[in-house]
Amino acid sequence: MKKFNFTLILILVVNIGFSQSEKRTYTTIRVKDAPIIDGLLNDEVWKNVPIASDMLQLNPNEGQAATKKTDVKVIYDDKAIYAYAMLYDSSPDSIRKELGNRDDGSINADAFYIGFDPYNQLNPYVFGVTASGVQLDYTDSDPTYDAVWESAVKINDQGWAVEIRIPYSAIRFPSKENQEWLFQFTRSIKRSGEYDQFALTPKTASNSRLFWGKIVGLSNIKAPLRLSFTPFVTAYAENAPYYDANQNLKYGTSVSYNAGADIKYGIDDRFTLDxxxxxxFSQVQSDNKIKNLSYQxxxxxxxxxxxxxxxxxxxxxxxxxxxxxxxxxxxxxxxxxxxxxxxxxxxxxxxxxxxNAIKISGxxxxxxxxxxxxxxxxxxxxxxxxxxxxxxxxxxxxxxxxxxxxxxxxxxxxxxxxxxxxxxxxxxxxxxxxxxxxxxxxxxxxxxxxxxxxxxxxxxxxxxxxxxxxxxxxxxxxxxxxxxxxxxxxxxxxxxxxxxxxxxxxxxxxxxIGNKMSEKIYISYNTYKPNKIFRETYNTLSFYYTTNPESKKTISSQMYLSLYGTFLNYSNLSISAAYTPFITYDYNEPRVDGWYSRAWRYFYMTADYQSDARKKLTINAHVEGGNFIERFSGIGYGTSLGALFRINKKMQIRYNFYYAYDSYNIGFADFDENYNIVYGGRRLITFENNLTMQYLFKNDMSINLISRHYNNTGEYLKYYSLQTDGDIIENSTYNGNRNFNYNAFNIDLAFTWQFAPGSLISLVYKNAIDAESPIIYTNYYKNFSQTFNSPQINSISLKILYYLDYQKLKKSKNV
Known part of the structure; x- marks a missing residue:
């Protein structure tokens, strides 16, 4: 899953009489009858269970008492751990509850998280549920961790309620009679930007998990056999171009079928085989391809x-x-x-x-x-x-x-x-x-x-x-x-x-890239408490210096300044600037071992702004600019503008436009007929348009559109010959044409439905164009229309996978 952009932590505690410097401790209890996971919180089993409350703010006012009350309870039996949370809110109709797919941490919805670190090694399991019922889970070391567990949410007249069931098969824990785990819980209130924790973790800490509390009372629990089997079938059809013996462009259609499986087996309570x-991988999202002029x-x-x-x-x-x-x-x-x-x-x-592929880890x-x-x-x-x-x-x-x-x-x-x-x-x-x-x-x-x-x-x-x-x-x-x-x-x-x-x-x-030796130093000053302008700031000044260890020549050097601040209204601004103080030499750009070229000193600046991400409409803007300091005039600049519009809790549209202009970019161009190295001074222009749309019929059933057009043109204005001392002189005899017009266009349209825990049906259509020619169009719209005359691949695929868990099958058989 993807993490939220805030520090997430959790801890349950009931003991009142302890100092803030001690770890807060929650004592859970064993039960015989499991609660029904329906979000109603009315099961008899929840009565007389210790309550953890009294949360503190991480944001916006670190250390102050939470503005809204939260009650949490935890119980366990032979099969699972269960969590109860009542998140009080005097305005239930104002609770943010945008729909989303599994592990979508970017949605505009209130959320509750609870986490356990069974081995006390600062790598906890974290489970989250939003007010709209979307499940999220991860571990610190594995943000893509996906487990099968249960949750239910109900909005009521006092706020919203959550019930969670985490089976022991979803986590790993030691084989010992009495367990003591690190433990924490947190609450997110989107409309006010408030993030509350039960165990406060200072923003100045290098590792927030050191401040987690602990949960005790777990005893005589045994890890079950962790075995799951996820078979899948796919059908794939593709219409793709090819050239016949006479170099005529033709299209051919192919159809294929495939079946396979993913298997997960717990070797013991600590190690897992996948x-x-x-x-x-026919349905994997398309890459954002670019034109690469560098040696990297x-x-x-x-x-x-x-x-x-x-x-x-x-x-x-x-x-x-x-x-x-x-x-x-x-x-x-x-x-x-x-x-x-x-x-x-x-x-x-x-x-x-x-x-095939296999991995064992633990x-x-x-x-x-x-x-x-x-x-x-x-x-x-x-x-x-x-x-x-x-x-x-x-x-x-x-x-x-x-x-x-x-x-x-x-x-x-x-x-x-x-x-x-x-x-x-x-x-x-x-x-x-x-x-x-x-x-x-x-x-x-x-x-x-x-x-x-x-x-x-x-x-x-x-x-x-x-x-x-x-x-x-x-x-x-x-x-x-x-x-x-x-x-x-x-x-x-x-x-x-x-x-x-x-x-x-x-x-x-x-x-x-080898053959280099680098030194770097940086200093930063960050503020974490709100002042009259900012909620928090992050500021860094760094300098690095890299040399070729054989020739001792400088191959890169840079002074870099980065400033970032979040305003009181939750918009943010970042500014950066860089300057190369020394003459440098590039040993890779010539593409021939032993040669190097002089790299001219330059400076550049960037600025980025994003409005409050909690709003229905979020705007982001970017500007950049730079120039050579010596010899050449090569002004370059760029800008991007984007918007995310949440039409309602089911539908959103995101659009981003980027334009960059580099009036004189110098680099390797070609080899002449005598294999001499030719450099070029080129005018580079880049356009990029990205459009994504999402519509959710309900949680975990959606249609997603991702479309992108990338266009990069390079017009060579002059050619140069590289000299043995790394300098370049104008070359008037080279008659090659290195101009290029590169276009990449993609459409990924996908319908996905998680119809059961861990089980999915997906239908995906893709269109892909990857084309390059020496013809440069000055009109963007003409270029865009011509792109569709290029060879393209169209495909459609259907995939069905079904999650089978040994413990569930065993339980069904026993019934």
Whole structure:
């Protein structure tokens, strides 16, 4: 799920006579008869159960008493934990209750959250319910955590009421007779912007979970067998373009069916195995593609559920980028150069096929987290047809085995140390890779100061010749060390980061530019209590300086200032400015090892504004601008304007427009016929329009539209030759045309219905256009209409998945 943008915490307590410096404690009781989860709060079992109340404000006035009363009770039996909450409100008709889908934390609705940390390791389970009945859940380390649990909400003449049932199969807890867990609850009142907690967590704290209370009285509870099975079936139809042997554009329609399953098994009370068999990702949201002129890789968000859920342990030091699995085949773009003249490309899959994936993760009673991940992708082939009609296959990506193993040990004072290894093995005479990293975070007793450090060793096994298992091993490494003040109004930090020339983690990790050494220092001053203008402010000044360790030349430097404030009316404003004080040199832009180019000094500024997000209409605006400080005049500026309009509690529309103009952008353009490096001065113009619409028939049944058009044009005004000293001189002999007009257009239209806990029916239509040409249209609307004359892919898919829980099936059988 997605978190709310506020600190969430929970705690139940009934003991009145204790000091504020002690952890508040709530004593729960065991019951024989479970309450009916209907939100009425009238079950006999709730009588004589201790009440927790007396909440304090986190926002807007930290530490003051809550303006509205909240009563909370917790009980348990052999199967589950149950929570009761009566949230009093003298104006029940003013309670915000916008509808939403599961885990939608952005809706305009009051909410109640309750959380438990069974292992007392500051990684709690948090369960939330809005006044409209939308369920939300997460853990600190896994915002995508999704469990199957029950809740019910009722609006009454005293406010609103919540009942929750959390089965033991939804959480992990120690195997011991008497349990003592960290515990907290919180309440959100949207119309007033108030967020209340039972155990107040100071905004100046580096980790709010240190201030949670505890719940006692849990005893003789046993973790059930955690086993669930979610089979699915899909039907997929696609109409896609292809070119015949005469290079005529044609369209072909294909239909496919698939079935698979996701399996979740609790190995014991601490570790869980997740397995996906023959997964289907045809309904995953489309990427927001852009034109990439740089040497750096564009990374996209992971939208595939299996790779988002429960992968927190594996996200260390940029060593695991799950989009590598099922990626675009290595020879996808090279295929036209691998075939004969007159050949036609009939099929060229844009993604490798995932056969299966498995992950095991958990944390033992001593705080040792262990994670294991494995995925296998199949051989990927393109289909080629020659002029006589004969077809053949060309491999564009071999069968590949991806592995990750990690150990993460929690230490005293919320400190930790970890060890991670990633490994990629490709079938046949293809490169393999192995990367190992280790690091730690050490906090002082008050969690006010910290030291962070890590080191990584990369090994690339490149094929020497066509003989299998004959490789040349290339070793690389990087390391980091830093110290920081991590709490309080005034904070600061400094760090050192080194990456050697041969470091390479991109087979399963993120692409990292090597051969650099960086120093960074920052200071920040934040305020958390309202004054005459702001509710809170966050202000940071930082400086970083990066050199090439071989030549000692400066490759980047920047002074950066960031200012942010939330006004009393809940609108917010941020301003940032950056300046490069030193001449720098770029060793990557030339695209040839050993060459570098001078990067000219510049400055830029940005400003962002957003109105009160609680209103029906929310406006956001952005402006940016900058220029070179020396030699060239390259004024650049951009602006965006967006709005979110909540028409009613069922329907909302969001629109955002972005425009950017860069009058003179300098960078690599091409190689001439003698393989000399050619740079270009280009005028860049970018348009982007995003429109999303959502209509909810009821909670967890909705129609969602996501549409986007991105247009980036580049007109080359001058060409330059790169010199050996890094300077450029005008090149009047180059006669190439590097102008471009890139368009990406997507429509994702989806109907989704969660018809039972963990079970879903979804129908998705997609339209995708990805087109580029050297023809630049000065009229945006003409360009937009011409985009639809480009080749495009249309698809429609239906997916049905059904959640089966062993405990439920066992109970039904016994009945």
């Amino acid at each position: 397995l996906t068999l023959l997964p289907d 890789e564009v990374t996209y968000n992971e939208n595939r559920p299996f790779f988002k859920e429960g992968t927190d342990l594996f996200n260390k030091n940029e060593l695991f980028y799950s989009r590598r699995i099922g990626k675009t085949p290595s020879n996808f773009y090279a295929l036209p150069y691998m075939i004969n003249q007159g050949d036609a490309i009939i099929e060229n899959p844009s993604n490798t096929k995932l056969i 944390r033992n009673d001593n705080g040792l987290g262990i994670g294991f991940f494995n995925a296998i992708t199949d051989n990927t082939y393109a289909v080629i047809e020659d002029s006589t009609g004969n077809r053949r296959k060309i491999m564009t990506e071999p069968l590949t085995n991806y592995n990750v193993i990690v150990f993460d040990q929690k230490l005293k004072n919320n400190s930790s140390v970890f060890l991670i290894n990633t490994n990629v093995i490709r079938n046949g005479i293809y490169d393999d890779a192995n990367v190992t990293g280790s690091g730690f975070t050490l906090n002082n007793k008050k969690n006010s100061y910290a030291i962070d450090a890590f080191g990584v060793l990369s090994q690339k096994f490149q094929t020497v010749d066509t003989i299998q298992d004959n490789y040349n091993a290339i070793l690389g490494y990087k390391y980091f060390i830093g110290a920081r003040k991590s709490s309080g109004n005034f904070q600061f930090g400094l760090s050192h980061y080194f990456i050697n020339k041969n470091y390479d983690s991109k087979d399963l990790g993120y692409y990292v």
